[in-house]
Structure formats: C-alpha cells, structure tokens
Amino acid sequence: MTLAPVRWWDVAELAALEEQLFDDDAWSEATWWGELARHDTRTYLLQRDDAGRVEGYAGLSVQGGDADVMTIAVAPDAQGRGLGRRLLAALVDHAARVGATQLLLEVRGDNVVAQRLYASAGFERIALRRGYYRDADGWVMRLRPLPGVISAEA
Numbered sequence: 001m002t003l004a005p006v007r008w009w010d011v012a013e014l015a016a017l018e019e020q021l022f023d024d025d026a027w028s029e030a031t032w033w034g035e036l037a038r039h040d041t042r043t044y045l046l047q048r049d050d051a052g053r054v055e056g057y058a059g060l061s062v063q064g065g066d067a068d069v070m071t072i073a074v075a076p077d078a079q080g081r082g083l084g085r086r087l088l089a090a091l092v093d094h095a096a097r098v099g100a101t102q103l104l105l106e107v108r109g110d111n112v113v114a115q116r117l118y119a120s121a122g123f124e125r126i127a128l129r130r131g132y133y134r135d136a137d138g139w140v141m142r143l144r145p146l147p148g149v150i151s152a153e154a
Contacts, residue, residue, distance in 0.1 A: 003090055006044035006057060008036060013054050014046070021073050024134050035059065035070065042070065043094055047083060058087035060094055067095035067146075069105035072114075084117055092121070095146055102144035109137035122147070 006014065011032045018026035027035075035042055038061075046057040055078035059070035069091055074083050095103050106129065107114045115125075123141040132138030 003045045003047050003086070006036065006046050006059075008033075010046060010054065011036070014057060017054055017057075017073065017075060020076070027071070043091075044070075045087065045090055047087070049078070056083045056087055058091055060091045062095055062098050062100050065099065065101040067091075067098075067100035067103045069103065084114075085121070088117065088121055092143065092146060096148065100146060102142055103146060104140065104142050106132060106138040106140055108133055109139055115139065115141075118143075 011029050014032055015027065015029040018028075018032075035044065041063055042059060042061050044057065044059040047055045049055050054075065056072075056074040058072040061068045061070050069088075072084060072087050072091075074087070092103060103123075105118065105123070107118060109128070118141050121143065123143045125139050126142045127140035129138040129140060
C-alpha cells in the first residue's frame with residue numbers, strides 16, 4: 001500500500017477515526033478543515049486498506065528549520081504491522097527534503113507504545129508538559145539532526 005495526500009473528501013472519515021482513537025482529545029471536522037487549509041506549511045498523508053478504509057494518517061508542520069509532528073494515528077485493526085513506523089518515516093523524509101533541521105512532537109506521557117516508536121527512530125525526550133492532554137502529561141521529543149532522506153517503504 002502507498003501513502004497518499006489527505007484530501008477534503010477524507011475529512012469525515014478522519015474525524016470519525018479520531019473520535020474512535022482519541023475520544024476527548026480528537027480533532028473535529030472543523031479542525032481538520034483548518035489544518036488542510038494551511039497547505040503552505042502543513043502536509044498530511046494517509047493509507048487506505050484494500051477495501052478503501054483509512055488505516056492510518058500522519059501530519060507535519062514545517063516552518064523554516066523547525067518541523068512539528070501534528071499527528072500520527074493508526075486504526076486499531078491496523079496496529080502492530082509497522083504502519084506507524086512508515087508514517088513517521090514519511091514525515092521525517094518530508095521534513096528533511098524541505099530543509100528542516102529538527103523535528104519536534106508531543107506524545108502522551110502514558111502512551112508507552114508511541115514513546116518506544118519515537119525513541120527507536122532517534123527522538124529524545126527534552127521536556128515534560130504537565131497537563132498538556134486533558135488527563136495526562138505530554139512529553140516533548142526531538143529528532144536532531146534529521147537523518148538523510150530514508151525510504152518510507154522500509
């Protein structure tokens with residue numbers, strides 16, 4: 001399967017998956033519309049399964065040398081198959097291609113699976129944001145310097 005850009009017709013499905021995965025912290029359709037409208041600084045990718053359902057998506061903001069992971073999400077029935085790693089690799093690749101020198105993200109302090117994914121990709125924890133999420137602290141993690149462009153298919 002290949003990653004494709006998120007389009008306006010994907011918004012309702014993405015918002016529904018957000019609700020399933022993130023409950024009170026989920027992005028609404030309005031938030032998705034706002035993010036897609038910022039196409040000058042935002043890049044969003046998704047992957048669909050053979051039936052056409054969204055399996056996962058990821059987004060990145062780049063402004064100058066700084067890039068921020070806006071979101072990475074994988075549907076429950078697609079988890080554990082490396083899609084999160086592929087999505088992250090695609091974001092790192094894009095950030096490097098457009099000249100970013102570092103990539104930052106926030107991750108829930110209780111999301112050990114995501115923390116391990118980011119650490120295995122070379123991210124280091126640089127700060128703690130108390131109460132960043134409604135019911136959890138957030139870790140700020142950074143990848144710097146960015147590696148050369150790698151394959152998102154790996």
